[in-house]
Amino acid sequence: MRYCLAYERAADRFAEWTGKISQWLVLPTVAVGFVNVILRYFGRFTQQRLTNNGLIETQWYLYSLIFLFGFPYILKHQINVRVDFWFGHQPQRRKAWIDLVGHLIGLIPFCLVGIVASWDPVLFSWRINEQSPDPSGLPRAPIKTMILVAFVLLLIQAVSEVIKLIAVLRGLEGYVEIEEQEAPIRIE
Numbered sequence: 001m002r003y004c005l006a007y008e009r010a011a012d013r014f015a016e017w018t019g020k021i022s023q024w025l026v027l028p029t030v031a032v033g034f035v036n037v038i039l040r041y042f043g044r045f046t047q048q049r050l051t052n053n054g055l056i057e058t059q060w061y062l063y064s065l066i067f068l069f070g071f072p073y074i075l076k077h078q079i080n081v082r083v084d085f086w087f088g089h090q091p092q093r094r095k096a097w098i099d100l101v102g103h104l105i106g107l108i109p110f111c112l113v114g115i116v117a118s119w120d121p122v123l124f125s126w127r128i129n130e131q132s133p134d135p136s137g138l139p140r141a142p143i144k145t146m147i148l149v150a151f152v153l154l155l156i157q158a159v160s161e162v163i164k165l166i167a168v169l170r171g172l173e174g175y176v177e178i179e180e181q182e183a184p185i186r187i188e
Contacts, residue, residue, distance in 0.1 A: 019073025
């Protein structure tokens, strides 16, 4: 169990790091979006096309990376979407069982299917040096690769979460850092 807990700590630190990357990507995404808007409207004023597809695709690549790098961070901090009206009122052990079963039959298989399903398209994209169909667009292989990387990152954190849940079920809560959720939001 010692090695599992070491893995869990390393994976959690890595999830924090990817979360920071995700947070910092917001700034260039907003900046590129702002430049796109200014160039588009200034271009209308001057009757010239000042922006190009490369700049537009850069914006959506960055926007995609925010989410793709954020997946492990979101899972680590349990800020993913869930049905909290029932789950939030359960005892800690029952929550651990629910999450463990969910991770083992839902999340981990989903990650594995995502990795397998994206593997060949990513390799094919690199092999043919896939480019955007739009003039002055960006290469497609790097962003397709990030989809594969995102599934791997999510799988790494999912295994870390499973280790934490097993530790809770074995009564080893003191050895793992567990994000305690607040009561669910009540909408009346």
